[in-house]
Structures are given as C-alpha cells and as structure tokens.
Amino acid sequence: MEAKTFDIEGMTCASCAQTVEKATAKLAGVSKATVNLATEKLNVEYDETALSEKDIQQAVADAGYEALSNTQQRTFDIEGMTCASCAQVIEKAVNKLNGVQIAAVNLATEKMTVDFDPAVLNVSDITKTVVDAGYGAVEQIDSADTVDKDREKKQKHIKEMWQRFWLSAVFTVPLFYIAMGHMVGLPLPGFLDPMMHATTFATVQLLLTIPVLYFGRSFFIIGFKALFKGHPNMDSLVALGTSAAVAYSLYGTIMIYTGDTHFAMALYYESAGVILTLITLGKYFEAVSKGKTSEAIKKLMGLAPKNARVLRNDEEMEIPVDAVQLDDIIVVRPGEKIPVDGLVVEGSSAVDESMLTGESIPVEKKAGDNVIGASINKNGSFRFKATKVGKDTALSQIIKLVEDAQGSKAPIAKMADKISGVFVPIVIVLAVLSGLAWYFLGQESWIFALTITISVLVIACPCALGLATPTAIMVGTGKGAENGVLIKSGDALETTHKIQTIVFDKTGTITEGKPKVTDIVTANDLAENDLLRLAASAEKGSEHPLGEAIVNDAVEKNLTFAQTENFTAIPGHGIEVTIEGSRFLLGNKKLMDDRHISLENLGTISDQLAEQGKTPMYIAKDDLIAGIIAVADTIKETSIPAIKKLHQMGIEVAMITGDNQRTAQAIAKQVGIDRVLSEVLPEDKANEVQKLQKEGKKVAMVGDGINDAPALAQADIGIAIGSGTDVAMESADIVLMRSDLMDVPTAVELSKATIKNIKENLFWAFAYNTLGIPVAMGVLYLFGGPLLNPMIAGAAMSFSSVSVLLNALRLKGFKPSALKK
Numbered sequence: 043m044e045a046k047t048f049d050i051e052g053m054t055c056a057s058c059a060q061t062v063e064k065a066t067a068k069l070a071g072v073s074k075a076t077v078n079l080a081t082e083k084l085n086v087e088y089d090e091t092a093l094s095e096k097d098i099q100q101a102v103a104d105a106g107y108e109a110l111s112n113t114q115q116r117t118f119d120i121e122g123m124t125c126a127s128c129a130q131v132i133e134k135a136v137n138k139l140n141g142v143q144i145a146a147v148n149l150a151t152e153k154m155t156v157d158f159d160p161a162v163l164n165v166s167d168i169t170k171t172v173v174d175a176g177y178g179a180v181e182q183i184d185s186a187d188t189v190d191k192d193r194e195k196k197q198k199h200i201k202e203m204w205q206r207f208w209l210s211a212v213f214t215v216p217l218f219y220i221a222m223g224h225m226v227g228l229p230l231p232g233f234l235d236p237m238m239h240a241t242t243f244a245t246v247q248l249l250l251t252i253p254v255l256y257f258g259r260s261f262f263i264i265g266f267k268a269l270f271k272g273h274p275n276m277d278s279l280v281a282l283g284t285s286a287a288v289a290y291s292l293y294g295t296i297m298i299y300t301g302d303t304h305f306a307m308a309l310y311y312e313s314a315g316v317i318l319t320l321i322t323l324g325k326y327f328e329a330v331s332k333g334k335t336s337e338a339i340k341k342l343m344g345l346a347p348k349n350a351r352v353l354r355n356d357e358e359m360e361i362p363v364d365a366v367q368l369d370d371i372i373v374v375r376p377g378e379k380i381p382v383d384g385l386v387v388e389g390s391s392a393v394d395e396s397m398l399t400g401e402s403i404p405v406e407k408k409a410g411d412n413v414i415g416a417s418i419n420k421n422g423s424f425r426f427k428a429t430k431v432g433k434d435t436a437l438s439q440i441i442k443l444v445e446d447a448q449g450s451k452a453p454i455a456k457m458a459d460k461i462s463g464v465f466v467p468i469v470i471v472l473a474v475l476s477g478l479a480w481y482f483l484g485q486e487s488w489i490f491a492l493t494i495t496i497s498v499l500v501i502a503c504p505c506a507l508g509l510a511t512p513t514a515i516m517v518g519t520g521k522g523a524e525n526g527v528l529i530k531s532g533d534a535l536e537t538t539h540k541i542q543t544i545v546f547d548k549t550g551t552i553t554e555g556k557p558k559v560t561d562i563v564t565a566n567d568l569a570e571n572d573l574l575r576l577a578a579s580a581e582k583g584s585e586h587p588l589g590e591a592i593v594n595d596a597v598e599k600n601l602t603f604a605q606t607e608n609f610t611a612i613p614g615h616g617i618e619v620t621i622e623g624s625r626f627l628l629g630n631k632k633l634m635d636d637r638h639i640s641l642e643n644l645g646t647i648s649d650q651l652a653e654q655g656k657t658p659m660y661i662a663k664d665d666l667i668a669g670i671i672a673v674a675d676t677i678k679e680t681s682i683p684a685i686k687k688l689h690q691m692g693i694e695v696a697m698i699t700g701d702n703q704r705t706a707q708a709i710a711k712q713v714g715i716d717r718v719l720s721e722v723l724p725e726d727k728a729n730e731v732q733k734l735q736k737e738g739k740k741v742a743m744v745g746d747g748i749n750d751a752p753a754l755a756q757a758d759i760g761i762a763i764g765s766g767t768d769v770a771m772e773s774a775d776i777v778l779m780r781s782d783l784m785d786v787p788t789a790v791e792l793s794k795a796t797i798k799n800i801k802e803n804l805f806w807a808f809a810y811n812t813l814g815i816p817v818a819m820g821v822l823y824l825f826g827g828p829l830l831n832p833m834i835a836g837a838a839m840s841f842s843s844v845s846v847l848l849n850a851l852r853l854k855g856f857k858p859s860a861l862k863k
Contacts, residue, residue, distance in 0.1 A: 043073060044090040047161060048109040049195075050082050050102065052264055054277050054325075057466045058107065061273040065105035069093060078512045084109060095143075106267045113143055116165060116364075118154045120147060121178030128177065135175040139163060154179065161442070164432025165364040181365040196329070203326035210257045210319040214312075217250040221312035240303040244295045247311040251288065258284075258318035274466045280321055282470065283499035283832065284314040290492055308489055310496075313832045317500055327844045345416040346437055350381035353425070370428045374419045382415040382428050383435045389424030393417050440528060440779075465502070469815070473498035476819040496832040497818035502811060510803030513850035518796030521856045526764070526779035527789045534775035538759050538793035540740045544688060544786065545719070545731060545753070547745035548699035548706070551763055552713060552783070553675040555746075557588060559595040560656055561672035563647055571601060573669045577661050579604040580619045580628050588659055589617075589628075591673045616659075627662040634660050634667070641667055655708030681713045684783035687859060689714065691790060694739075698722050698730055698753070727753035744786055761786060788858035795856050803846045810842045 050062055059077040062084060066075035071092030077084050086098055095111060102109035123129055129147040132154060136145035141162030147154045156168055165181055172179035220243070224230050236243040255262075265281030268274055287310035294305035350363050353371040363381045366372065371387065374380055380393065392404035395417040404420050407413055413426055415435040432438065477495035481488050515532045522529045529535050546552050562570040578596030581589035582603055596603070607620040615636065616629015627633060631648070634641060639662045641648065648658040648670055656674040660667065685695050696717035699706050706720035719730050727745075731753050734741045743750070743757035754760030754774045762774035763781055778785040814830075816822075823829045 043087050045085070045087050046095065046098070046159075047112055048084040048086070048098070048102070049112060050077065050084050050107055050109055052107040053077075053079060053082055054264060055079070055466075057274065058268070061105050061268070062102055062107055062109075065101050066098060069097065069101055072098075081512070081516065104271075105273060106264070106271050111143070112159060112161060113157050114160050115155060115157050116168070116181055118156070118169070118172070118179040118181050120152050120154050120172065121180070123147075123149060123152055123177060125149075131175055132172055132177055135171050136168060139167065139171060142168075161433070165362075166367045166431045169365070169367060181362065200326065200329045203322065203329050206257050207319065207322045207326050210254045210315070210322055213250045213253045214315040214319040217247060217254070217315045218312050220250070221247060221309065236306040240298050240306040243306055244298045244309060247309060248291070248295055251291075251311040251315050254315040254318055255284075255288065258322060261318065261321070274470060278466060279469060279499045279502060280317065282473075283496040284317055286492060286496055286499075287311075287314040287317075287832065290489070310492075310832075313496065317832060324841065324844055328847060345379075347379040347381050347416070351375075364432065366428055366431050368428055368431055370431075371425055372428060373423070373425050375423050376419060376421050378419050380413050380415055380417050380419060380426075383430035384413055384415075384426040384428045386411050386413060386424050386426045389422060391422030391424050392420040394420055440523065465811075469498065469502040472502075472815065472819065480820060493829070493832065494818070494820050497830045498815060500832055501814045501818045501830065501838055510807050510846050510850075511800050513847055514796050514799045514803060514853060517850050517853040518792060518799070518856075521853060522789070522792050525785070525788055525792075525858055526782075527785050527792065528777040528779065529789070529792075530775050530777070534759060535793055535796055537740070538742070538776070538790055539797045541693060541742045541759060541790060542739045543694040543696060543717075543734055544742045544744060544761075545696045545698050545734065545757070546715075546783075547727075547743075547750050547753075548697055548701065548709060549675060550746045551744055552681045552697060552709065553677055555675065557591040557657075557673045558676050559591055559671060560674045560676065561651060562669065563644060563672075564669040565642060565644060565667050568668055571599065573661060574599070574671065575601045576604065576621055576626060576663075576668075577628060577659070577671055579606055579621055580609075580617060580626055582606070588657060588673045592659070592671055624663050625665075626668075628659060631658075631660060634662065637662070637665065639665055639667055644670055652704065653708055655705045655712070677709065677712060678781065678783060680783045684786055685714050687784070687787040688790075689716075691787060693790070696734070698727055728756040731756045742786075744783075746781075761789065784858070791859060792856060795853060799850060799853050803849055806849070807842065807846055810838075814838060814842075 053059055053062065056079055059079040063075055063077045066072060066077075066084060066086055069088070071089040072086060073089070074087040075084065084102070088098070099109040099111070120132060123132070126149055129149045133145055133147045136142055136154070136156060139158070141159040143157040143159070145154060145156045154172075158168070169179040169181070219228065220230065220234060224236065233239055234243055234246060261277045262281045262285070265274075265277030265279070269278040269281070291309045291311045291314070294309050297305045347363055349360050350366050350370075351358055351360050351373045352366060353373060358373055366382050372381060372384065374391075376391070386407050386409050388409060390406070390408040393407050393413060394404045395414055407424065412429075414437070415430075416437045430436070433442070473495045476498055477491040480494050481491035484490070511532075515535060518535055519529050529538075549555050559574070562574055564570055564573050574592065574596050578593045578601065581592050604621050608618075610618040612618060612629065612633060615633040616627065619626050619628075627637060627639070631641075639660075641660070644660075644667060648660070651658045651670070651672045654674075656672040658670045658672050661669050661671065688695050694716050695714070696719060697706065697710055697713075697715045698719040699709075700722055701709075701720055703718075703720045706718050709715075710718045722730055727743075727750065731741055731743055735756075735758070740758045742759040742761055743753045744761045744763070745751075745754055746763035750762075754762060759776060760774035761776045761778060764777055764779040776789050778789070818830045820829060
C-alpha cells in the first residue's frame with residue numbers, strides 16, 4: 043500500500059472537503075482517504091498496482107477541485123558519463139525509485155533533473171542510487187530550494203484575500219451609502235435622488251456592483267461548478283443568494299428604464315455587494331487563523347539548518363543539508379546548529395538539545411556519543427559522522443509525526459463530517475421552500491419571499507462545522523510537540539481523555555533502569571569509602587550488574603583500586619578474591635551461610651534494605667562480616683509527582699514488572715502505585731493489559747523497551763518513552779521525547795483540553811446554524827419580531843467560522859500543570 047499526501051486547491055468549506063473525500067474514497071484500490079479542511083490536504087492510502095497518482099488527481103479534478111502533488115525539483119551534476127547509454131542507465135535507475143515522478147538526464151550538459159516527493163525520498167537517496175549505478179552525482183546548490191513553499195503559498199493566499207477585500211470595499215462603501223444612506227437621512231447629491239433621477243440612481247448602483255462581482259468571481263465559478271456537479275458547497279449558497287439578488291435588481295433596473303420608477307426602492311445591489319465583501323473579509327480572517335494553527339510545524343521546520351560543512355577529499359565545503367550523505371564527516375563549530383543526526387568521531391562539546399527533548403541543561407558530547415540534527419553546539423568544535431540524513435533524522439521523524447496527526451481525524455469529527463456532507467443540499471431546499479411558503483401563504487410580495495430565500499442561503503454556512511475539529515487537533519498536537527509530547531493521531535488524542543488506568547513498566551520507566559549504590563553499612567570500625575574501595579577492586583572486571591554499580595560508584599568518588607589475586611567466581615553465590623593479603627568474600631546471604639559467617643547486628647539492617655526493594659551485597663574479610671553494600675534501581679525524580687498528579691486526575695495507576703512480589707511492592711509503596719503486577723514475563727505483559735481491559739477499563743501502557751511493544755500495541759493508548767527503543771516508539775500512539783514522567787499527565791491534560799475545545803467549537807457551530815436558519819426563514823417575523831437582513835446574515839456567517847478558529851487558537855495558551863506556578 044502507498045500513502046500519499048496532496049495539497050487541495052479550491053476548497054472553501056466542510057462540504058468541499060466531504061466531496062473530495064467521497065470522490066477519492068470510492069476509487070478502486072483506495073483503502074483510506076481523509077481530507078483536512080484546516081491544512082487543505084488530502085491523505086490517501088491506496089494500492090499502487092491498481093491506481094496511479096494521476097488517477098487520484100483526475101478524480102479530484104472531476105469533483106471540481108485540484109490535487110497538487112507535494113513535489114520538489116532538483117538538478118544534479120553527473121560525473122563519469124561517456125555516452126547515451128550511460129545517461130539511459132542513470133535515468134532508469136533513478137526513475138525506479140519510489141517517490142520519483144520523472145528523472146531526465148542531459149548528456150550534453152551532464153546534468154540530471156529530478157521531480158520527486160520529499161516525504162518519500164531525499165537528495166541523498168538519489169545521489170546514492172547514481173553512485174550505485176557507477177557514476178557520481180552532486181546537487182547544484184540553489185538557495186531558492188530552501189524556501190518554505192507551503193508557507194509562501196499561504197502568505198500569498200492571505201495577501202490575495204486582503205487585496206480582494208479592500209478592492210471590493212472601495213466600491214461597496216459608496217454603493218451601500220447610495221442605496222441605504224437616504225433612508226436614515228444622510229444627504230445624497232441631487233442627480234442621485236431616487237425620486238427625481240431613478241435611472242441614474244439604479245445605473246450608478248449597477249456600475250458599482252459589477253467590480254465587486256468581478257473581485258468575488260471565485261464564489262460564482264466554484265459555487266456553480268460544484269452545484270452543477272451535484273456537490274453544492276458553501277460557495278454555492280453564496281453564489282445562489284447573491285445571484286438571486288443581482289438578477290432581481292437587474293430586472294428592477296430594466297423596469298426603471300421602461301418607466302416603472304417605484305422599483306428604485308426595491309433594488310438589492312447593495313445586499314449582493316455587502317455580502318460578497320463581508321464574506322471575503324471573513325475568508326481573510328480565516329486564512330490568517332489557519333496560518334496560525336500550523337505554526338507548530340513551521341517552528342519545527344525552522345529548527346533545521348539550511349547548510350552543512352562537510353569534509354570531501356580532505357577539504358571543507360558548504361553544501362545544502364539535503365545533499366548530506368550517510369557516512370559524510372561533518373564539521374561543527376561553536377554556536378552552530380548540528381545539520382543531521384550522527385556519531386561524534388573527534389573533539390568534544392556541550393550541546394543544547396532543548397528544542398527537541400525539552401531538557402534545558404546542555405549535554406556533554408565526546409567521541410562515540412550520538413548527536414541530534416537541529417540541536418545547537420555550545421562551546422567546543424567537533425567532527426561527526428552522519429548516521430541519519432533527510433527524512434530519517436529525528437527532527438524529520440517528529441515533523442512527519444506531527445503532520446500525520448494534524449492530517450488525521452478524531453472519531454468526534456466523523457459526526458460533523460456526516461452533517462456537513464448533507465447540510466448544503468438541505469439548506470438549498472429549505473431556502474426555496476421558505477421563500478415559496480412566504481409567497482403563497484404570507485401577506486407579502488415575492489420581493490419579501492426572495493429576501494427570505496437569500497438570507498437562508500447566505501447564513502447557513504457549514505464552514506464552522508468543518509473547521510471545529512481539525513483546527514483544534516492541529517493546535518493540540520502542535521502544543522504537544524512544543525512540550526515534548528508527540529501524539530500520532532487524532533484518534534489517540536481523543537481516546538487519551540477517556541483513560542481510567544495507566545500501567546507503567548517498572549525498569550527504565552518508573553526507575554532509571556541502571557542499578558546504583560544506595561547504602562553502605564560497615565562493621566568493625568571500617569570506613570564506608572574503604573569498604574567501597576575494596577568491594578569495587580574485587581568486582582572490577584565483573585559483568586554482573588550489581589558489581590558494575592559498585593565499580594561505577596567508586597569511580598565517581600575517585601577511589602583508587604587495589605591489586606587483586608586469586609579471583610574465583612562462585613556461580614549463584616558471589617566471588618572470592620585476595621586483596622592486600624586478606625581473603626574477601628562478596629555475594630548474597632547464601633554465600634555467607636555456606637561459609638558460616640555470622641552477620642552479627644547487620645541481619646536486621648539487611649532485612650530492612652530488602653523490604654525497601656534494595657539488593658544487599660555482603661562483604662566478608664577473613665571470615666568476618668565487614669559490611670553490606672545495597673544496590674537498587676533508583677526511582678526517577680519525576681515518578682512520584684507524576685503518579686500523584688494522575689491520582690488527582692482520578693486515574694488508577696498500576697505497575698508491571700518481572701521482579702518478585704517483595705521488591706515490586708517496595709517500589710510501589712515508595713511511588714504510590716495502586717496496583718502491582720509482579721513476576722510478569724516480558725511476553726505476558728500484553729495479556730496483563732488485556733485482563734485490565736476485560737474489567738471494562740480504558741487502559742494506557744507506558745514503556746520503553748522492545749519487550750513493551752506488544753503491551754503498547756494492546757493498550758487503548760500506548761505511550762513510549764523517547765529514550766527507549768525504536769520498536770517501542772513504532773508500537774505507541776504517543777511518544778514522550780523526554781524521560782520525564784510528568785509528560786504522562788501532560789498528555790492526558792492536553793487531550794482533555796483539546797476535546798473540550800472541540801466540543802465548544804461544535805456546540806457553537808451547531809447552535810449558530812440551529813438558531814440562524816429559523817431566524818433567516820422568518821420564524822421571529824411571524825410573531826412580530828425582526829426579519830434577518832441578507833447583509834447581516836453574510837456578516838454572521840463569516841463571523842461563525844472566524845469565532846470557531848479563534849476558539850481553537852485559545853489552546854495555544856495551554857500549559858502543562860508541571861509548568862504552572
């Protein structure tokens with residue numbers, strides 16, 4: 043199956059999005075098609091053997107819109123070609139790559155031009171393919187390629203909408219004054235007096251209306267095209283309403299020309315002009331708001347440096363970051379951004395990774411350490427080998443995750459989609475029926491009936507319904523990314539707020555995952571550091587995790603190791619070794635019992651340590667107990683506050699571990715766990731999650747290892763710790779970029795805030811249409827109330843969409859409770 047994203051042009055409302063979605067979904071070979079009105083993108087999953095990209099674009103075109111493939115064009119200098127056959131070989135090799143639309147090689151200029159999808163392929167993939175074919179390829183550096191085209195397109199659209207508005211307003215303001223001013227006592231020039239010069243009065247209005255109709259021509263082009271194809275949209279409503287007003291006014295103007303001057307008081311030119319101008323203003327505000335909803339993606343994209351300094355043929359050269367290839371050696375100087383992910387091979391520095399991990403303290407890097415693209419080098423210089431480039435870098439993966447999430451639909455959106463899909467045809471029927479009802483059953487003229495029809499058509503915009511969910515999801519997932527919480531889909535965002543039980547894996551999630559020395563207890567007046575020095579000397583070279591923890595602690599305290607002799611390992615018990623002429627035994631209680639060594643008063647202390655979840659290691663010198671060193675997997679600083687916060691939110695917290703019941707209970711007691719699932723084998727973790735689900739609970743699982751992947755997939759929501767394995771992150775619905783457990787309640791809080799925002803948006807969108815349409819149909823007028831003027835209807839319709847977008851933008855103020863004072 044192929045997954046492809048298209049930019050859709052020509053959509054104006056939720057009904058348009060529905061039309062494109064339906065037209066694409068019914069194609070043979072398409073398994074899934076979703077349209078996001080806020081981002082104006084179509085995401086399609088299809089069988090590439092049954093369907094081509096052009097077939098999808100044609101289906102969208104047939105529906106009255108345009109699907110643009112998100113392609114880039116790059117030019118490469120080709121080295122090593124000698125004949126036309128060489129050019130053919132390169133062309134065939136590159137054209138075979140998934141994501142390449144067309145590749146053309148010019149033998150005369152020794153250049154290759156490639157059109158490709160950057161979401162599927164990157165420049166280094168293309169150059170590698172040419173190298174594998176036996177030739178060389180170097181991208182031609184062009185600074186224009188670094189421009190953010192999507193952002194540029196949105197800015198251009200905003201400028202166009204603003205220009206359309208003010209040009210329309212230039213003609214609409216005098217039109218409105220001429221048509222309505224005299225009714226409220228405002229002066230008019232004598233030659234425009236409707237009583238004396240009705241022909242001039244009507245002609246000037248017509249001349250002022252024509253430019254407004256021209257500037258708003260897209261409403262008519264798109265609206266009528268959609269209507270005639272059987273998929274009416276919001277533009278269809280506007281086009282029908284304003285066309286009816288203009289058509290009637292033209293009839294009135296002709297009647298004035300023939301001598302029937304009473305029609306001067308029954309012209310609707312100003313209604314058409316004001317409606318088109320106000321809706322254009324609404325579209326401008328909508329475009330500005332939409333631009334703001336995708337700021338998170340822009341910020342992430344802005345983190346990536348444009349160029350990299352690489353070593354080629356022992357020379358430093360600056361190239362576009364897209365042209366960096368795997369295993370390139372890259373030079374980074376103080377204050378520069380790291381271009382791609384890699385491994386330090388020479389030099390050292392402190393690197394600020396806060397933009398990706400949220401950790402404010404710079405991380406020390408030396409040879410052998412990994413570095414992340416887009417992080418900032420602070421004070422040193424170093425060289426590193428590129429290990430991940432293009433779409434494979436951590437930053438690119440994060441951007442892809444956020445884009446996918448923003449393009450996905452939450453279940454709550456499906457209700458709004460279904461309604462908006464049938465909304466426009468129903469409104470057209472209601473508008474016609476209400477007009478006819480007033481004409482045949484009311485006391486009024488057909489002018490009154492026409493006013494009712496226009497008002498209903500103009501006020502009933504389904505835009506607010508269509509924008510309610512995607513805009514909130516865009517802002518919500520964007521805020522998550524800013525706070526190091528990557529939510530992979532709208533579905534995950536919605537489900538998270540329903541979670542009742544969260545299961546934490548113990549090792550590496552609640553705990554650090556690395557055993558550390560926690561207590562040193564000595565006997566016979568031996569100093570603590572002396573006991574640690576002797577124990578570490580004995581354990582040096584040991585591969586046992588407990589021994590390693592003791593050695594690491596001694597190294598941290600700068601203790602000098604002693605020489606050892608006669609080292610003997612005692613399987614299942616410990617070790618025996620000679621240090622400085624004395625015989626030492628290090629191991630468990632079983633070893634002490636076997637050698638009949640009395641623990642004296644240390645027995646009670648060792649029991650207390652074991653109850654706290656610590657593992658005591660006993661040290662004996664010449665058959666006398668010398669002390670105990672306790673080792674434990676220490677609890678993360680954030681575990682206790684995170685679990686406390688989850689309890690405050692009414693969520694049950696469970697812990698799953700392979701440890702024995704006693705150790706597990708000790709850890710659980712320290713952090714405040716409600717439920718302990720101990721002695722669970724890695725392969726049984728998913729079954730334990732399933733058992734909780736069978737109790738009727740919505741369960742989230744938090745883990746970081748390969749053995750957590752099945753449980754993460756089984757849970758209603760899988761949450762992977764960012765420091766964990768790629769497998770765990772693939773299986774999860776949410777990825778926490780840091781190892782900070784406070785991000786778990788942050789994810790739940792963000793989900794609740796986003797769903798609340800969506801519900802508010804849907805409420806106002808539904809309420810607006812539920813109240814607006816009956817008022818436009820004249821229900822209040824029946825009982826002596828006011829009649830809705832078509833111009834006010836147009837303003838209200840534009841405001842409904844903008845209000846929904848502004849409400850969604852309130853989510854930008856979301857702050858995790860961990861950051862609140």
